Amino acid sequence: MEKGARGGRTGAVMATIRGRIAAGALVAGDRLPSIRGLAAGMGVSPSTVAEAYERLAAEGLVRARPGSGVFVARTAAPLPLAPPGGRMERAIDPFWVSRQSLDADPAALKPGCGWLPADWLPTEAIRRALRGAARAPEAVLTDYGTAQGSLPLRRLLARQFAAEGLDVGPDAVLLTASGTQGLDLVCRLLLRPGDTVLVDDPCYFNFRALLAAHRVAVAGVPMTPAGPDPVRFADLADRHRPRLYVTNAAIHNPTGASLSPAVAHRILAAAAAHDMTIVEDEIFADFEPEPSPRLATLDGLERVLRIGSFSKTLSASVRCGYVAARSDWIEGLIDLQIATNFAAAGPLAAAIVHETLSGGGYRRHMEALRRRLARARRDVGGRLEEIGFRPWTVPRGGFNLWCELPDGRDAASLARFAAEAGVILAPGDVFSPSGGAGAFMRFNAAQMSDERVWATLARGLARPDDEDQTAARRS
Amino acid sequence: MEKGARGGRTGAVMATIRGRIAAGALVAGDRLPSIRGLAAGMGVSPSTVAEAYERLAAEGLVRARPGSGVFVARTAAPLPLAPPGGRMERAIDPFWVSRQSLDADPAALKPGCGWLPADWLPTEAIRRALRGAARAPEAVLTDYGTAQGSLPLRRLLARQFAAEGLDVGPDAVLLTASGTQGLDLVCRLLLRPGDTVLVDDPCYFNFRALLAAHRVAVAGVPMTPAGPDPVRFADLADRHRPRLYVTNAAIHNPTGASLSPAVAHRILAAAAAHDMTIVEDEIFADFEPEPSPRLATLDGLERVLRIGSFSKTLSASVRCGYVAARSDWIEGLIDLQIATNFAAAGPLAAAIVHETLSGGGYRRHMEALRRRLARARRDVGGRLEEIGFRPWTVPRGGFNLWCELPDGRDAASLARFAAEAGVILAPGDVFSPSGGAGAFMRFNAAQMSDERVWATLARGLARPDDEDQTAARRS
Structure with missing residues (x-):
């Protein structure tokens, strides 16, 4: 991207407004979104939106009426738009x-x-689990469930973790609406606006979107095929004193890299030296032929939290993810989940996931x-x-x-x-x-x-x- | 509550640690949660936690080891604890x-x-919907669905809103994991740390928990049986320049009050005069024999957002809520939902809610x-x-x-x-x-x-x- 950040952002706002006019969502005479609202929604500054509106006014597409807002010009016709929208x-x-x-x-x-096409996923097992859920006790059908989420599913996850060498009980697991929501809760617990967070460069794009929503600064650790570059990691930790490092260890997104034992050890040592916390997103773990080194396993959940979900291997429609963490963090995460979503993954979703995962079919x-x-x-x-x-x-x-x-x-x-x-x-x-x-x-x-x-x-x-x-x- | 805020918070932290020791979650020799972590989890300042730890050390329950943390004293025995835990x-x-x-x-x-006991809810209709879902197309079983959530359910909600006099299309509706999560997204879109938010006094306790997670100041508008006191509302708006007012109009929680037409009009006028946005939580709407005045209906979603869910009338286990709002806000809310939860309510949950709501049985x-x-x-x-x-x-x-x-x-x-x-x-x-x-x-x-x-x-x-x-x- 050779454009300056500012020009690019102003252009993005202009494109958004043009798109809405083109799609008919805004028609002649309509008031444009408030500058503050659109700025918040797009994650840009109000001055960027104001500049974009001024440029659109200069083009004649919109008109500013002092004291009452900016409106789509009466003469503006929808612009031609290519598919898909x-x-x-x-x-x-x-x-x-x-x-x-x-x-x-x-x-x-x-x-x-x-994600995978639907016909790559175990749809028959899900249908079977739904028929089973139709016969579940009333409480599974209608209740919020416990604050930490279904105990049978947390037990099953704890057994899976133990098989990978991470020996924790079900109390170390909190069920969430998704892996992303799990990460969001962790960020709410541990981050404050203005903190710095390390991510991989490149990293899963939604880590960037989520961290932007938390108003933290982000620094990227260059990836190698054996994991993040540990020298650069330590250097960035020195320089930025980051609070958190967010990564995928098993089958890194987007690169497909897997962590080598030596890199894992060096990353953990550097994190300890700088008192950083690490979040390891294990959403792709089940795709590995056998487990590669994991930071959470080496560390035993002392300074690493593990998040994951079933969206890639089972179903993204059945909303269910988890966080595995130290018990004191779990307590804080439960409160934050109640405050912001009231309940954990619903008992129905947890029952469907549990039923599907516990059969030999999975x-x-x-x-x-x-x-x-x-x-x-x-x-x-x-x-x-x-x-x-x-x-x-x-x-x-x-x-x-x-x-x-x-x-x-x-x-x-x-x-x-x-x-x-x-x-x-x-x-x-x-x-x-x-x-x-x-x-x-x-x-x-x-x-x-x-x-x-x-x-x-x-x-x-x-x-x-x-x-x-x-x-x-x-x- | 006659205790000072500070003493009360310190006491709460002490009670939390005592409770964990009593429950066996912390045993002799265990390290206590980090001061920063526990402070974040409990929404108190680190100095409050530090003070609580000092007092517990003075009591001999814990011991501080300089440089390595605070530990449960070897002599601390679990305290007797009465049920339920x-x-x-x-x-x-x-x-x-x-x-x-x-x-x-x-x-x-x-x-x-x-919430209601399970046997007050339409469990047979939910069982029927689950059996129907077991025969749904593959994409309903496994996909994320569209960013805004199931169109059939959004259409059904838009028809219900229209029947109450709120004439908006399905594009004004965003499905969420819950009503609470809808409110959380609205707060993320519109609030900045340090903003002031008006709530009712008394109000739903989780509004207070959620707003604390957003680090905003809260001012309470005294309730009357006809709704919030409009004189005090205008006065607080003058004094605090709040960004947002969060309320239930239909069957207020906890008081059971319903808004009178005159109060509704005066609240909306004061909100307009102060350029405030209003969130109306309609989770109890279906319990009304006929619709009482609503701010969203009077306002037409210009400065009011409506949130709701099906947790009280249908099922809290099927996680599904909604936000109805202006299209420019919906765009920003969709982005924030992707960033923090990736998807809307899952297609399965939406299909179960749609099936249950659209039958005459509901x-x-x-x-x-x-x-x-x-x-x-x-x-x-x-x-x-x-x-x-x-x-x-x-x-x-x-x-x-x-x-x-x-x-x-x-x-x-x-x-x-x-x-x-x-x-x-x-x-x-x-x-x-x-x-x-x-x-x-x-x-x-x-x-x-x-x-x-x-x-x-x-x-x-x-x-x-x-x-x-x-x-x-x-x-």
């Missing part, structure tokens, strides 16, 4: 992939999305899924290499492939082009706190079977990069 | 009722809890439930009056009865006594931002059928008040 007008920010993936037209292709499903994913990674990876993408590492499991584009091509430009063709990609910079991953792309090996994906990639690579197609089309 | 050691704060109600022993009686269930609740309010209210409680108003619906204790008796003292007998009450001050409701109690008319509740109330009223029984018992 107004979302693509948005700047390529940490929300770009999630909003596009979640709200994609059912016909859209999603090689950039972060283990067989995961074994078959790992084999299927290994084939998909090999086939898709090979084909990406044929058209010039270079894999950054060979992941041990999962569906993500992190690749460098051929010939220094720009991932954001390719993603914008593909979005107009109904193909949703995940360009590198949405993952990069430093903005240094513009030549990378994350592909989902399980979402690449449609030939139109490959045709779109070929067409996209055959055309020149265009730094801002939207602006060009409008000028 | 360690939770009751906690100070009577906004979490007191929720933690006790959620984690109560199954044998505990809960006249203070804020309407019949609610009609029967309203009749049953009217009888329960009349019978329980009469019996409370017989033993000296004075009803503050006659609610139009719902299960809450807000009553003044006889003879100036102290509600917190009675609640502590009852908790030791396994009866969970809701003493007035957990609802009161000013701490001025110590002579009031909220009763749940649907949770009072067990004679042991009445026996415990009689015994509690027959004994003298005791400002701090826990301290007395231990000294």
Whole structure:
């Protein structure tokens, strides 16, 4: 991204307003969102929104009426909009992939999305669990459940953790509405606005979105195929005195890296030296053929919290995640969960997850899924290499492939082009706190079977990069 | 509450640590929670925790080892604890009722809890909906769904709102994991630490817990049986320039008040004059025989947001709530929900709610439930009056009865006594931002059928008040 941050943000606000007018959500005479409200919603400063409104006024699209607000000009006609809709007008920010993936037209292709197609998941086991839930005791159907969440599911998780070498009881586990919500609670417990948090560079884009919502500063630790660079980690810890480090150890998102024992040890030692807390997001753990080194396991939950969910391996519709942590932190997290969501994952969701996980069918499903994913990674990876993408590492499991584009091509430009063709990609910079991953792309090996994906990639690579197609089309 | 705020907080921290030792969660030689962690968890300052630890050390219960922390003394033996467990050691704060109600022993009686017994809810309809869900398309079983949540359920809600005179489309509705989570997202969108928020005095205790998590100041508007006092509302708005006012209009929690048209108009006018935003929590709306005046309906969602859920009328286990708001706010709320929970209410939860609400059975269930609740309010209210409680108003619906204790008796003292007998009450001050409701109690008319509740109330009223029984018992 070569544009200055300020110009980029102002442009993003302008694009948002243009998109709403284009989509008919704002029509001639409508008042624009309040400057403060839109600024808060987009995570930009009010002055950025004010500047964007001024520029739109200068273009004649809106009119300011002193004392009463800014309105869509009577003469403004909806602008032409390419499929799949107004979302693509948005700047390529940490929300770009999630909003596009979640709200994609059912016909859209999603090689950039972060989950498996429905027919890769154990739908029959879920149907069976739902039929079982229909016969559950009344309390499971209607009650909030306990503040910490279903004890049978917490026991099952504790047994799984113990099998991986993390020996804690069910009291160390709090069920949440999702892994993301678990991380959010941890941030609420441990962070204050203005704190600094370390993440990997690149990292899961939604870590960036979540941390921005907590108004903390973020510094990125460069990734290597063996995990975060421990020298840079210690250096950043020295320099920024961060409160927290948020990472995936097992099958890192987006790179597919796994932590080596030596790196794990050095990261933990540096965290101890700087009295940092670590959050390890284990959402991809079940995709590993066998467990790789984990910070939580080495540390025994002293300064590491483990979060996870079942959204990638079982169902994202059954909302259920967890946090595993020290008992004093669990107490604080329970209070925060009551304050902000009242209950843990609902008893019904917990019962469905428990029933699905505890049957032998889940283990067989995961074994078959790992084999299927290994084939998909090999086939898709090979084909990406044929058209010039270079894999950054060979992941041990999962569906993500992190690749460098051929010939220094720009991932954001390719993603914008593909979005107009109904193909949703995940360009590198949405993952990069430093903005240094513009030549990378994350592909989902399980979402690449449609030939139109490959045709779109070929067409996209055959055309020149265009730094801002939207602006060009409008000028 | 006659104790100073500081002494009360320090005492609460001491009680928490004592409770953990008593419950065996901390044993001799264990390190106490970090000062910072516990302070964050309990929403107090680190210096409060430090002071509490010093006092516990002075008592010999813990020992400080310079440089390595504070540890449970080797000589500390678990203290005797009465049922229902360690939770009751906690100070009577906004979490007191929720933690006790959620984690109560199954044998505990809960006249203070804020929900209906399972057998008052439409469990057969939920079982039917679960069997239907077992046959749903794969995407409903496994996908995240769209960022805004199930369109069929949003359409159904929009039709219900229209029937109440609030004419908005499904695009104005965002599904959330719960009503509380909807309010949390609104606070994230609109509030900054240090802002002031108006609530009712008394108000739903969890509003206080949630706003504390957002680090905002809270001012309480005195309630009248016709709604918040509009003169005091305008005065507080003048004085504090609050950003937000959070209320229940229909069947106010805890008082059971309903808004009069005149009060509604004056509150909205004052909010407009001070450019305040209002959040109206409509979780009890379906309990009304017919709709009372609503701020959102009068205002048309210009400066009012409506939140709600199905936890009181259908199921708290099926986690699903909503926010209805202006489209520009909805956009910001969607981003915040992705950042902090990734998805809306899951497609499965939305499908179960939609199926249950859209059948004629739900309407019949609610009609029967309203009749049953009217009888329960009349019978329980009469019996409370017989033993000296004075009803503050006659609610139009719902299960809450807000009553003044006889003879100036102290509600917190009675609640502590009852908790030791396994009866969970809701003493007035957990609802009161000013701490001025110590002579009031909220009763749940649907949770009072067990004679042991009445026996415990009689015994509690027959004994003298005791400002701090826990301290007395231990000294």
